[in-house]
Amino acid sequence: MTNTAATRVRRSPPVHTHAHLWLLLDGTGLHAPYGQLVIEPGTGRICCHLCGRWYVSLGGHVRRHGHTAESYRETMGLCRNRPLVAETLSRLIATRQSAAYLRSPELRARLAVGQELCKTGRLATLAATVHAGSPSPELTRLRRAALDAGRLTRAARRDRALADRLRELGFADLSSYLRHAHSIGTSLRSMAKATGLGWSRLRRELDAAGVATRPASSEGCAPTAIAR
Structure with a gap:
C-alpha cells in the first residue's frame, strides 16, 4: 500500500477590497470618492482610490499605478499638502522630525530661512504664485464645510442670545412674547429692540405667531401690527 503524503497548499491571505463605486471623467474606476481620503476605522489605514487596498502609507504604493505622490493627489482631487500616510505614522514622523530639529543646529539654520519667509508673509506669496489656479476639490469641500460650520455656529450664538433676552422678559419662547407684546x-x-431681531426676521416671526403687519400711513413711522 502506497502512502501518499498530503501536500499543504499555502494560500495568500484574503485582500479586502470593494468594487468601483466612483469614476473619474476619463472612466477610470475608483474605490474611494474623488476629492476625499478614506480612512479605515480602527486601524487608520488609507484606501487606495485605484485598487481599493488599505495601506499605512500610500506614497510608495501609488508608484505601482504609475503615479508620484504629487500626481496622485492631483488626479484624485486631494489637497496638495494632504499626507498620504495614516495618522499614527504621521504623528510618529512629526515626533522624529521635531527631535531631529532640536538636536541639530545645522537643520535649524537651514530651516531658519523658510521661517523668516513665513514671518514676513513672503512664503505664502511664493506658494500662491506656484500653485496659482483653481483649488483642489478636497480643498473646496473643506472650505465649504468650514463656512457651513461657521454659519451654524453664528446662528446658534444668535439663538442663545435671543433665548437669554426672552428669559429676562419672562417668556419661554419668542411667539409668546410677540403675541403678548402685540396685545398690549x-x-x-x-x-x-427688545429681541435684537432685524426687521425681516421679526416680520417672519410675527407671521409665524399669527400676528400680521401692515405699513404705517405716515412716512418714516414703523409698521403697525394687526391681529389675524
Missing part, C-alpha cells in the same frame, strides 16, 4: 400695543420698533 407694543410697537414693532420696540419689539425689535
